Amino acid sequence: MGKLLLIDGNSLMHRAYYAIPTLTTSKGVPTNAVYGFTNMLFRLLKEEKPDFIAVAFDKKAPTFRHLEFEEYKATRAKAPEELLGQFSILKEILSAMNIKFLEIEGFEADDVLGTLSKKAEEEGLFTLIVTGDKDALQLLSEKTHVMLTKKGITEMEVYDPEKFVNKYEFSPQFLPDMKGLMGDASDNIPGVPGVGEKTAIKLLKEYQNLENLYNALSAQGDERVKGKLKDNLLAYKEQALKSKRLATIIRDIPLNLDFNELKIKVPDREKLINLFRELEFNTLIKRLAESADVSGERKQAEKVLQIEEVYKEEGNEQRDEIAYGIKDIEDLYRLKEDAKSAGVLSLFLTPERVLFSEGRKVFSLGNSFLQEEDIKNLLRELFLMNGIKKIAHDGKGLIQFFARNGIDFSYEFDTMIAAYLLNSSRNRYDLETVAYEYLGVELKDKPDEEKCFTLIPLEGVLEERIKNDGMEGLLYFIELPICHILADMEMTGFKVDREKLKKLSAEFGERLMELTGGIYKLAGTSFNINSTKQLGEVLFEKLQLPTVKKKKTGYSTDAEVLEKLKGAHPIIEKLLEYRFLMKMKSTYADGLLNLVDKVTSRIHTSFNQTITATGRISSTEPNLQNIPVKTDIGRKIRGVFVADGPDHLLLSADYSQIELRILAHMSGDEKLIESFVKGEDIHARTASEVFGIPIEKVTPEMRNRAKAVNFGIIYGISDFGLAQNLNIPTKEAKEYIENYFKRYPKVKEFIENTVKKARVSGYVTTLFNRRRYLPEITSRNFNLRSFAERAAVNSPIQGTAADIIKLAMVKIYRELKRRGYKTKLLLQIHDELIFDVPLEELDAVKNLVKYHMEKVVELKVPLIVDVKEGYTWEELK
Structure with a gap:
């Protein structure tokens, strides 16, 4: 006998939503209900092993029950928006799993389940209905059992007719009669006043169904029911019979369906894995990955698992087929030819060796071999070859490693940088985390060979996502070149x-x-x-x-x-x-x-590309970006940082009010644009507009307050926040902000539209298409939502500023190299670049830097760069 698994989609989605704590993707998409449902579905498929399957949903349109009784389910609270949005996601998953789902206008999911289970009996199939709704128990028979959720979606109880009779003492098909008598508060079915479950069961034990009961009540001489109960039953007869009809599941709705459509089919695994990745269902990806033959992408990942198996056993003979230790120049030639043939090469650095893979094998090169000049020359040839795509994870370390060995290394893809661009709100971008998220491959405690091997399939997945999100330009023209520049800056260091x-x-x-x-x-x-x-x-x-x-x-x-x-x-x-x-x-x-390095007297900070959510570069060990500039003590600390020698000077190039200029460009506000085009003092102009006085009458205090408003607007400041900053009453701060928006109406429009778009898409973008996801922007928590709204305003502005200075760094760095200058870029502090410049290059470098920073991108307003020079960092301010 074949087995049909029927699932009540609406019932179980509601159960899952309330059983599982709030769960959202990093993009802010709620997923707890669909995650719980999918987990349960996987478990049912594994444990029940059905031959046929279908999921039934309620249709939004009113059913025949609503037409008969307008108040049907009228007391139910509207389902939360966070739940309703998950039904479409679930249907995508079911489609990818090739599972049929049905929703019929005018009927409920129960009616679909009832009709399908009846047809299944006629086809000789056994049916298991999975639901959280006890109404389904009326469908019980020898060939139809019901699995009811007891607690959440994990504790289940299976009913057959015998179990039902033992509990209720009447046959399952008369469950609607019980509802006719006692009603059902959850569906707003009225029943008969004064009749509860115990009385209803007692009456059904005696009379079997409502029709028999009312026939007996009408007959002379039947004294089994009397008094107020009898009066109520007679007074509410029509209501009782209507309640029974409302509670009865229809089992013959028109379904133009062939049972072959419900047969278990092989899922579209590639589509399913992509969906799970998007939803960040990593455990489900892994579970799917463990089950049988999969897509081409997964087959690549299976090679990783193959290496894992090879390395499980000491002395495994297959190691020689997959992992090569480079012992001489001939082995390196083999790597070069294999990479040329494959067109791809991944590299992975460990403290003792460098690993290479061309997608089939892993080559290991011990650090000691890099002392040999012929090995170095062959590596130089390999790295310069066209047609080989070199892949790394955090390639900055590889650049520095090879540079210390006299080898120039450049590469074409960085899986860490790509993962960061796809979601800059993550806390971690290590290879183990990224591989698990995008491939479902567990690399923790695995051999380094496996990690190197994983980079090639991982690159394929990440590159496709980067392309889909329109961030190819950002990756290839800004972020990857910046890796090389930061590597050089770290190695150069800042003299102390x-x-x-x-x-x-x-x-x-x-x-x-x-x-x-x-x-x-x-x-x-x-x-x-x-x-x-x-x-x-x-x-x-x-x-x-x-x-x-x-x-x-x-x-x-x-x-x-x-x-x-x-x-x-x-x-x-x-x-x-x-x-x-x-x-x-x-x-x-x-x-x-x-x-301080005792040999070079330099401090070598670490520049981080994947820390901030907005795209800014950060500095650690030590953080040179955080040394205070406005205090005497901070200036003294900056005074210990010096140029490379008496014939060198430090050069500072600092964007003037770049974020306000970007705000003017993005908002398109004519007055703001005009002020920048005319070269006016923007804070004095804002003070003039906000206070309604001529610009020449603006006092220093007014200018300072206007400055606080200008920068506060960029950071989405509230009237309370501005009041705190300026130590003024909230009412006065509110007036400042209102006056600002009256004078610059398009700024207000830009802010409102940006927040609105972020609520819909879950993210904001810079002018260069850098994304920042803001999952909290739809949060029910006021503080979290307010933070996200402020970030929605600030991130496109601050992120665009970060993109602009990075692009300027790329252009300046390349031009310095092209001219053969000895000038070195030492430090980037948000909107400022600091260089060490030989005196003979000073004038040319000043012009070069200023030109490229100001002309790097064309905005509706000019970009202005202030250039200063001095022997110490302190002298640059």
Whole structure:
């Protein structure tokens, strides 16, 4: 006997939605219901092994039940939008799995299930109905069983007729009669007032069905039902019979269907894997990957699994067929020819060796071989060959590794950079994470050969996604060239005057001792200034300062608290200076000393390309972008960074108000554009517009407030936020913002449209098509949603600024190389570039840098670059 599996799509999707915590993709698409349903579907297919399958859904249109009883299901709350949007996703998955789903106008999913199960019985099939709706129990028979969800979607209970009778003491087909008597609150079926489940069961045990009951009530001499119950039954007879009709599942709806359409078919695995990738269902990808023959893409990944099997056993003879250790020049020739034939070569760097793969085998080259000149020459030839696509994951390390060995290395695809572009909101882009997400391949604790091998199929998947998202230009013309530039900048480093740095550390130490003595004197006691507990006791108990914030562990003495206490006591100013100076000394004065290369006297920071969500480059170990510029201490720290020698100078090239210029371009606001085209002081102009006065009457305070409004708008600031920044009433801040938008109406329009588009698509883009996904923009949490709305406004602007300066870096770097200049790019700090320039190149480099930065892209407003020079970094400001 064949087996038919019938699934109540609506019922189980609702169950899954409420059973599984909120789950969204990184793009903000809710997926918890469809994830739960699909997981359950996989489990059912594995455990039940059906021959036929179908999923039934309710149609949106009213059913015959609504026409008969207008109040049918009227009390049900509307399904959440987050759930409704998931039904179309589920139907895509079912289509990819080649599973038939049905929805018939005028009928409910129950009626589809009832009709199909009846037809199945006639065909001699056994049917299992899976649902969360007990109404389906009326369909029970020897050939039709029902699997009911008990808790969530994981705990299930299977009913057959015997189990039903044992529980309810009447036959399953009379379940609608019970609903006719007791009603059903969930469907707003009224039933008979005063009749509950116990009474209904008792009556059905006695009379079997409603018709028999009412015949008996009409007959003379039947005293089994009397009193108020009898009165209610008679008074509400029509309502009871109507309620029964509403609860009865129709089993003969018109279905033009051949059962062969329901036969289990092989899924379209490629389509399914792509869907799961998009939905970020990594565990389902893996589960699918483990099951049998798959698409060409997956077959590539299967080669990775093949290597895994080879490496499971020590001494496995197959190793020689897949993994080659390069022992001499002949082995390297073989790699070169194989790569030429394949047209592709992946590279993977480990501390001891470099691994190469052309898609069939893995070649291993020990670092010691790179001391041999003939090996180096052959590698140079290999890297210069046309027609070989070189692939790496975080290729910056490979560039530096080969450079240290005197070999120029360039490559055509970086799987880490591609994964970052596809979703810049991730926390991790290591190969294990990316391979698992896009291939369903588990690389954790796997041999390095397997990791190298994985790069080729991974590149195929990522390249297709990059193409689909329209980010090829961003990857190939900006991000990949930037990898090479950052590698060079890291190797070059920034020269430091060690003696000056030591003196600065000592100076900071002396000042800290002075501050410590002053704090003790003002406190009237000595204590551990760095102890929150002791400091809290001194401030709020001994000195009796007003308590600002208290925690379970005691008084809070964080920066916010101390700022609020300014002016309350002279000790506060000294504490703030002490904390700032202590941080500067430990992080920079002492911290930098430990990082200065003892041979070259340079600091080699690490530049990160995949950290920020907006595309900005960040700096770590140490973070040279974060050294304060507006404080005397920060300037002193910058003063220890110097040019390469007495015949060199540092050159700074800084974009002037680039983000405001991008806002003018993107919004198309005529007044804002006009101000920049005329070269006006934009903050003075904004003050003039907001305060309604001539520009020549704008005071410095007005200009500062206008500046706060200008930059606040870019960051989506609220009236409360602006009030906090300017220390003014919220009402006044609100007026500033309203006046700004009145004067620059297209800016407001741009902001509103950007947020609106982000809600629909789940992401925003820069002028260069860089995406930032904002899943929180549809969040029910106000704070999360507000953050996402601010990011939606700021990210296209800040991201475009990041793209522009990166593109400028590429053009400048190439031009410096072309001219054979010795000028070196040392540092990028958001909108600023710092170079080390030999004096004989200074004038030419100033012109070159300014030209390429200002002309790198054509906007509706001019880009202006301020250029400064000096021997120390401090002198550049």
